[in-house]
Amino acid sequence: MVGLISKNDESAYREEVQRLTDWCKDNNLSLNVDKTKEMVVDFRRTRGDHSPLSINSSSVEIVDSTKFLGVHLEKDLSWSLNTSSLHKKTQQCLFFLRRLRKAQLPPPILTTFYRGTIESILSGCITVWFGNCAISDRKTLQRIVGTAEKIIGVSLPSIEDIYTTHCICKATSNVADRTHPSHTLFTLLPSGKRYRSIRAHTSRLCSSFFPQAIRLLSKMGLD
Known part of the structure; x- marks a missing residue:
């Protein structure tokens, strides 16, 4: 759930959470408060105090980052944590790409493997995070593409492309x-x-x- 708090008025946001809680109760569902997290994105110069949400008399934990649909979101909307996660996943795939290269598989098959694994990981929700990605993070991801190019021996689309x-x-x-x-x-x-x-x-x-x-x-x- 995403809520907009304007002029320090949290009433509409909290009412929406309460409606969700009531809907779950009416449909014999139960919200797991232990797994429910709240992340506050606030870019105001003067930040006010934000009281934690309460669901079924239990307080919801406020976190600095969370994961949604495989993408790591941070409260300052930076993408370093997400980049680190992508880098780790693609490094693991590079290991298998090297193994396939040692098995003397032809470049077309290696390219297919790259597109189905590494490029698929890099392009996951890329329209959401890449535009505001730091230059250093972009270079980190581009190095993955460059390494894959050297292993396969063909030119591949850059992360920007x-x-x-x-x-x-x-x-x-x-x-x-x-x-x-x-x-x-x-x-x-x-x-x-x-x-x-x-x-x-x-x-x-x-x-x-x-x-x-x-x-x-x-x-x-x-x-």
Whole structure:
């Protein structure tokens, strides 16, 4: 569950949690409070105190990071922890790639293995985290791709190219689907070639998926 707290008013957020609790009770379900975590993302200069949630008279633990759909989220929305996790997983796959190379398998088969394992791991939810990934983290992931290139002996798409491809693919799908909630964010200018940019007051928003996707689609229209 994601809640927005405005002007230090947590009532709507807590009411939504209570509605979820009541719904579970009405449907003979039970929330496991021990496994339920709360993460507060607060970028205000002056941060107020946040009282922990209470579910069935038990306090919910407030954490600095959590894992959702395989992606590590941190309260400052940095991606170093997620990068470290990806690096560890792909290093394990590189070991098996080297073993296959020693078995003298041809480059096409090695490339198929790479795309099904290493590239699949690197591209998981990449449109969410890569845009705001630190340069050092990007270099860490690119080294994985570079190592795989040396093992296989062929050129592979860079981590930047993988991100761009996924952004364009997802954005194109959103534009084509009029029922998608984000469809209205992609509005063509009168020229019919470029899309209307999203105003971003922070670099974090500017580097996120939708502004990046709009820029990429506009660039494709000009090309």
